[in-house]
Amino acid sequence: xxxxxxxxxxxxxxxxxxxxxxxxxxxxxxxxxxxxxxxxxxxxxxxxxxxxxxxxxxxxxxxxxxxxxxxxxxxxxxxxxxxxxxxxxxxxxxxxxxxxxxxxxxxxxxxxxxxxxxxxxxxxxxxxxxxxxxxxxxxxxxxxxxxxxxxxxxxxxxxxxxxxxxxxxxxxxxxxxxxxxxxxxxxxxxxxxxxxxxxxxxxxxxxxxxxxxxxxxxxxxxxxxxxxxxxxxxxxxxx
Amino acid sequence: xxxxxxxxxxxxxxxxxxxxxxxxxxxxxxxxxxxxxxxxxxxxxxxxxxxxxxxxxxxxxxxxxxxxxxxxxxxxxxxxxxxxxxxxxxxxxxxxxxxxxxxxxxxxxxxxxxxxxxxxxxxxxx
Numbered sequence: 001x002x003x004x005x006x007x008x009x010x011x012x013x014x015x016x017x018x019x020x021x022x023x024x025x026x027x028x029x030x031x032x033x034x035x036x037x038x039x040x041x042x043x044x045x046x047x048x049x050x051x052x053x054x055x056x057x058x059x060x061x062x063x064x065x066x067x068x069x070x071x072x073x074x075x076x077x078x079x080x081x082x083x084x085x086x087x088x089x090x091x092x093x094x095x096x097x098x099x100x101x102x103x104x105x106x107x108x109x110x111x112x113x114x115x116x117x118x119x120x121x122x123x124x125x126x127x128x129x130x131x132x133x134x135x136x137x138x139x140x141x142x143x144x145x146x147x148x149x150x151x152x153x154x155x156x157x158x159x160x161x162x163x164x165x166x167x168x169x170x171x172x173x174x175x176x177x178x179x180x181x182x183x184x185x186x187x188x189x190x191x192x193x194x195x196x197x198x199x200x201x202x203x204x205x206x207x208x209x210x211x212x213x214x215x216x217x218x219x220x221x222x223x224x225x226x227x228x229x230x231x232x233x234x235x236x237x238x239x
Numbered sequence: 240x241x242x243x244x245x246x247x248x249x250x251x252x253x254x255x256x257x258x259x260x261x262x263x264x265x266x267x268x269x270x271x272x273x274x275x276x277x278x279x280x281x282x283x284x285x286x287x288x289x290x291x292x293x294x295x296x297x298x299x300x301x302x303x304x305x306x307x308x309x310x311x312x313x314x315x316x317x318x319x320x321x322x323x324x325x326x327x328x329x330x331x332x333x334x335x336x337x338x339x340x341x342x343x344x345x346x347x348x349x350x351x352x353x354x355x356x357x358x359x360x361x362x363x364x365x
Contacts, residue, residue: 070306081268085275109340117332124324191340
């Protein structure tokens with residue numbers, strides 16, 4: 001029999017181990033989400049990330065090694081984003097009728113997201129590159145990174161803040177909008193897409209197809225609007 | 240399924256090329272999304288061809304965020320340094336933005352009479 005340490009060093013080199021671990025962690029996360037009656041606090045992304053973080057820490061594996069395997073899953077974000085076109089196309093008549101409400105939800109949601117995040121951070125004495133990294137945290141990761149680079153933020157820190165925002169938004173949206181008695185699926189989906197990008201959209205699709213379609217639109221529109229307002233607000237709050 | 244996947248990747252590729260050549264603020268996949276909506280409007284058969292694959296991918300949209308999510312771990316030192324401020328900024332602004340955005344949408348929908356009875360959540364459930 002071969003020495004287990006040799007097998008480990010072989011597996012630790014290739015993508016197979018961490019690709020399998022990523023899928024397995026998600027399968028467990030998704031099963032836990034279903035077992036919890038699809039409650040938003042049992043977010044499958046959150047559960048999978050915690051498991052993998054513990055596993056990486058326990059085996060002393062760095063993120064770069066992990067990502068060699070996980071990049072195949074990460075790559076699928078692009079095609080999945082393109083696929084959001086289908087629910088959008090299926091809901092086009094509905095979307096056309098909702099042009100004014102969407103414009104209002106976009107301007108208010110996007111503006112509040114950027115201004116309140118920077119205002120709170122500023123009150124805690126956060127400034128400079130960290131503040132600039134925080135500004136685009138409600139937009140989808142590739143756009144957020146592009147915006148952060150342009151206004152003097154740190155792209156990788158931005159990516160982490162974007163992820164945390166998405167997970168928190170996905171967890172909080174259902175109880176929050178229930179408490180506010182917002183029962184319009186379009187408003188519920190759109191608002192979470194604007195505030196919590198793709199992870200919010202994934203949550204919206206778990207609940208309702210119309211909410212998912214509007215969430216995808218909210219995410220896309222907010223990407224454009226934040227690119228315009230984030231530099232202004234960062235300049236204004238003295239980034 | 241391979242044909243559908245090739246088509247989806249082709250839309251992403253064209254979106255990526257357009258986004259970079261024209262220096263647009265939108266990333267390639269979002270451009271691809273816009274192009275695919277235009278494509279389906281021009282050719283409804285395209286939507287029928289892609290729908291099963293697209294639904295399959297979207298059903299597990301959460302999965303594709305896991306690798307990037309694990310990346311948060313690599314930033315724990317900076318996150319811990321500004322922990323309280325960043326945590327409150329993210330939580331506070333996300334709650335405010337979702338609430339304000341949804342209420343603004345709902346108010347203008349009522350005001351402009353564009354309420355959609357088929358898109359109203361039943362009481363109970365989640």
